[in-house]
Amino acid sequence: MRALSPPVGLPMLAESDLVRQVARRLSDAIVQGRLAPGAKVAEAAVARELGISRAPVREAARLLESQGLLRACPRRGFFVRALSAADVDELYDLRLCVERHAAVAASRRLTAEARAALRRQLGLMRELAHRDDPARIVEADYQFHRLICETAGNSRLLRLFDGLASELRLVIGLIGRLYDDPHEIARTHEPVLEAIEAGRPERIVAHVDHHIGVAWREVARLARTLSPTPGGAA
Structure with missing residues (x-):
């Protein structure tokens, strides 16, 4: 039985691009001080403001967590990292x-x-x-x-x-x-x-x-x- 290749069509690319776009919007807001250190990144509010679903916002937050800009708190969500x-x-x-x-x-x-x-x-x-x-x-x-x-x-x-x-x-x-x-x-x-x-x-x-x-x-x-x-x- 031949193994199936992973999907590589436009929907995946568009979603991936969307995540990066959301991450860039959030990182700009952090750098500019519109999202202050310690502020919560409310997924629902961000998704509503950008006119998208919550899924890419969550993925973008995880990406920014890996880059050191956000911190994840269990059952509480993501917060802007405060540099000590x-x-x-x-x-x-x-x-x-x-x-x-x-x-x-x-x-x-x-x-x-x-x-x-x-x-x-x-x-x-x-x-x-x-x-x-x-x-x-x-x-x-x-x-x-x-x-x-x-x-x-x-x-x-x-x-x-x-x-x-x-x-x-x-x-x-x-x-x-x-x-x-x-x-x-x-x-x-x-x-x-x-x-x-x-x-x-x-x-x-x-x-x-x-x-x-x-x-x-x-x-x-x-x-x-x-x-x-x-x-x-x-």
């Missing part, structure tokens, strides 16, 4: 190791094309600051750092950075709350790029340490002030 100061310390400790190495490696492999791509990304951050578009500024910030890792030319390092993607977006979203002037976010990246362009390892490490270190201290401070609800406690 200890969580921030662990994340930034690892991020600092990854990005120090990536920035030095990127400076050694910096082609005219890679330099132009980084400059364009910095320009995009400035442009979005003029538009006052917080969600896209967060994404542009994340993509700037990812471009550095891409330029480093180490696929395993890039996968490691991508593995931190969801939590980094959440943290970068918190960084956005630290600046009254959105232009300040773009300005803080300029010295890092200039150091990479100059190609001096000690200067690169110093600027990466300062750039990430300032964010580390401030985000850890902010994490202490964001008191989660009991359902979302870590």
Whole structure:
């Protein structure tokens, strides 16, 4: 008897796409602060707002749980994860190791094309600051750092950075709350790029340490002030 192949038609693809779309809508709401740390993700309310059934909302919540943005509480549902100061310390400790190495490696492999791509990304951050578009500024910030890792030319390092993607977006979203002037976010990246362009390892490490270190201290401070609800406690 011949084994049946798993379904591969449009309904499955559409459902899969729908789950990813819902996950992206929810992650954007989390990063932008519309879903605060500790807030419950009410499946029925989300499904009603999006005009869909509850099933893809539940699957999207499970996906975001696997990415570290939500926490599941038995018989209570999903809650936005509240990053503790200890969580921030662990994340930034690892991020600092990854990005120090990536920035030095990127400076050694910096082609005219890679330099132009980084400059364009910095320009995009400035442009979005003029538009006052917080969600896209967060994404542009994340993509700037990812471009550095891409330029480093180490696929395993890039996968490691991508593995931190969801939590980094959440943290970068918190960084956005630290600046009254959105232009300040773009300005803080300029010295890092200039150091990479100059190609001096000690200067690169110093600027990466300062750039990430300032964010580390401030985000850890902010994490202490964001008191989660009991359902979302870590």
